[in-house]
Amino acid sequence: MTPTEKIWHNGRFIGWDEAKIHVLSHVVSYGSSVFEGVRCYETLNGPAIFRLREHTRRLLDSARIYRVPVDFSLDLLVEAQIELVRVNKLRSCYIRPIILRGYGGVGVLPANNPTEVYLACWEWGKYLGDDAMADGVDVCISSWNRIAPNTLPTLAKAGANYMNSQLIRMEAHHNGYAEGIALDSEGRVSEGSGENIFVIRDGKIHTPPLGSSVLPGITRDTVVTIAQDLGLPIVETVIPREMLYIADEVFFTGTAAEVTPIRSVDRIQIGMGHRGPITEKIQRAFFELVEGKSEDKHGWLTPVPQPVEAQ
Numbered sequence: 001m002t003p004t005e006k007i008w009h010n011g012r013f014i015g016w017d018e019a020k021i022h023v024l025s026h027v028v029s030y031g032s033s034v035f036e037g038v039r040c041y042e043t044l045n046g047p048a049i050f051r052l053r054e055h056t057r058r059l060l061d062s063a064r065i066y067r068v069p070v071d072f073s074l075d076l077l078v079e080a081q082i083e084l085v086r087v088n089k090l091r092s093c094y095i096r097p098i099i100l101r102g103y104g105g106v107g108v109l110p111a112n113n114p115t116e117v118y119l120a121c122w123e124w125g126k127y128l129g130d131d132a133m134a135d136g137v138d139v140c141i142s143s144w145n146r147i148a149p150n151t152l153p154t155l156a157k158a159g160a161n162y163m164n165s166q167l168i169r170m171e172a173h174h175n176g177y178a179e180g181i182a183l184d185s186e187g188r189v190s191e192g193s194g195e196n197i198f199v200i201r202d203g204k205i206h207t208p209p210l211g212s213s214v215l216p217g218i219t220r221d222t223v224v225t226i227a228q229d230l231g232l233p234i235v236e237t238v239i240p241r242e243m244l245y246i247a248d249e250v251f252f253t254g255t256a257a258e259v260t261p262i263r264s265v266d267r268i269q270i271g272m273g274h275r276g277p278i279t280e281k282i283q284r285a286f287f288e289l290v291e292g293k294s295e296d297k298h299g300w301l302t303p304v305p306q307p308v309e310a311q
Contacts, residue, residue: 001122004088008080008119011072013087019118026101026113031160033100034062037255040085040121040304042092043292047085048301049095050290051218052078055255056097058218062156063099069115070099077119078302084119085304094124094256100159124256132178133283136263136274137252139192141241142168142180146190146213154213165193179252181244181265184213189239195252195260196220199243200278205234212238219253225298226285232278249276251283259283 003016027033036059040049056077063070072080081095097119104113144167147154152161164182172180172193181197184190189208191197196217199206205227208214227234244250248271250262259282261275270276275283288294292301 001124004090004093004120004122006084006087008084008117010117011080013084016120019120021100021116022103024106025103025116026105026110027159029106030101030108030110031158031163032066032068032110032113033098033159034059034066034068034157035096035098035159036157038081038095038097039255039258039290040090040093040095041290041292041301043290043301045292045303046306047091047093047304048290048292049081049085049304050255050302051222051300052081052302054218054221056081058157058216059097059099062158065153065156066158068099068101070117071115072117077117081119081121082302082304084121086306088121090121090123092123093121095119095121132260133258134261134275136261136270137178138176138264138267139179139181139262140172140175140177140266141244142171142182142193144168144171144180144182145187146182146184148185149211149213155210155216157215162194169193183241184208186212187241188212189241189244190214192252192254192257195254195257198223198251198253199239199247200249200251200276201243201247203233203248203278205232205278206237206239206243207234208239209236217254219255219258222286222300223253223259223282226282226289230281230285232282244270247271249279251279259286 006013007019036055038055101110101113102116168180182190191214244265245268252260261279
């Protein structure tokens with residue numbers, strides 16, 4: 001990670017190296033944070049943040065689910081992220097908003113712990129590698145299941161939830177895979193450690209429903225809309241594990257992963273063993289949109305004003 005100049009903290013900009021918390025902050029012992037991942041793309045008309053309001057709304061929804069009080073409005077956090085990218089003079093970047101419980105009480109009950117809000121950004125390339133977009137990645141079914149209902153809330157993007165994701169990703173890496181796919185508590189396909197999943201069979205696109213312990217991904221919703229715009233049949237449905245092995249195409253989606261094809265699952269080749277035609281069509285439409293090469297008819301891009309150069 002290459003540090004940028006400024007990070008936003010509780011309403012003001014501070015230096016990158018000033019963004020520190022106490023080791024006894026509530027979040028360190030108990031994982032009490034919620035966060036987002038947002039991408040800013042360099043478009044033909046300058047930098048633009050993709051689906052900024054939707055990401056910020058999910059951030060505040062996550063805080064609400066975990067009963068974390070936040071004094072900043074959605075509109076203020078949206079404007080702060082735009083300004084964050086502008087002051088750091090970035091053309092494209094990854095934005096990480098974090099809301100956490102800070103230093104105060106040391107018990108599980110966060111009775112006297114202040115809420116800290118940070119917004120950071122930095123340059124970040126392809127999450128699963130540059131070659132993955134065309135060649136696809138090799139993945140496995142994880143031995144770790146996704147969080148069961150009524151244990152941890154999967155609709156919240158929370159730091160504590162990602163301990164489960166770490167186990168999935170570390171196991172996959174140790175066994176020579178790029179990523180793992182977790183099943184839900186009923187043994188149905190859920191999602192990757194940090195990605196939603198789509199399965200294509202006979203021209204029809206399937207994706208697990210929210211009831212399968214999946215995070216309501218912003219890129220997931222984007223792909224559903226793109227598929228509908230392209231006239232491709234798409235349905236939310238329970239997906240059995242074995243459907244992955246006989247699929248024509250499978251791909252991940254996520255802010256970090258964007259649209260990444262899967263070429264094998266448990267060493268079983270998927271389709272042609274690389275990006276399939278439907279995945280390619282969706283991928284092309286996605287990147288043409290975020291790079292400003294096609295009409296932004298859904299209003300998903302938020303331009304970042306650039307500083308006026310001195311004459």
